[in-house]
Amino acid sequence: MHELTQVVDTSHIETNTERSKIGEEPFAHITRPEVEGYFGEIQTAVFLPQERIKHIRDQHSDDYDKYSSFIRNAIEQPEIILEDHKNPNTAMFIGKTDNSRINVLVKLAYRENAYDRSFIVTMFPVGERSVKKLERRNKTIYNGNDL
Numbered sequence: 001m002h003e004l005t006q007v008v009d010t011s012h013i014e015t016n017t018e019r020s021k022i023g024e025e026p027f028a029h030i031t032r033p034e035v036e037g038y039f040g041e042i043q044t045a046v047f048l049p050q051e052r053i054k055h056i057r058d059q060h061s062d063d064y065d066k067y068s069s070f071i072r073n074a075i076e077q078p079e080i081i082l083e084d085h086k087n088p089n090t091a092m093f094i095g096k097t098d099n100s101r102i103n104v105l106v107k108l109a110y111r112e113n114a115y116d117r118s119f120i121v122t123m124f125p126v127g128e129r130s131v132k133k134l135e136r137r138n139k140t141i142y143n144g145n146d147l
Contacts, residue, residue, distance in 0.1 A: 024049065027120065028075040030106070034142040035081060035091060041111040046075055047119045060124045070097045071123055074104045079145065080131065082138040090121065091141065094131060101126050103134070 026045035036042055048071070056064040074095025084090035084105060093104045103126045109116035126134070 028072040030118070031076050032078065032081060032142050035108075038083065038141045039089065039091070039108055043109040043111055043116060043118045045118065046106055047117050049119060052120055052122070056123055059122065063124055067097055067102050067123065067125060070095060070102055071104055071120065074102055074123075075106065075120075078142065080135070080140065081142040082134055082140055085138050087121075092134065092138065094126065094134070097125070101128075101131060103130075 024047055027048035028046045030036075030042070030044040030046060036044070053064060074093045078093040078095050079101070080092075080094040082092040082094070084092050087105075087107070089108045091106050091108060093106060094101055095104065102123055104123045105121040107119055107121050109118045
């Protein structure tokens with residue numbers, strides 16, 4: 001059995017076991033094969049717990065109300081996917097909105113742990129300069145613009 005060797009302090013986030021008791025449905029699914037090609041066999045169902053919605057609303061003011069309708073598409077049909085170099089087993093899904101982009105951070109869980117779930121950590125809008133900066137600092141897993 002594969003063991004994760006790096007751990008992020010997620011004590012401020014409800015545990016995966018607590019989330020699994022809620023019985024919520026997946027919010028989106030990771031569809032790009034490059035993600036599993038890079039990270040390994042992950043849970044492709046992605047959840048958006050109420051606690052994370054509260055975080056986004058608290059930390060990013062009106063962004064959730066303005067951009068929430070674009071989150072699913074950013075995960076399922078991303079423009080760019082980057083490895084988050086600051087947080088192990090976390091990917092940035094950058095997707096288009098009507099007139100800008102959003103960055104959706106997803107904490108990835110491995111398939112071998114049935115009690116773990118991939119979930120959205122946060123979401124916020126990003127401009128062109130920010131995207132370029134993120135691309136310089138993080139490994140690119142997928143870039144739809146390169147096709």
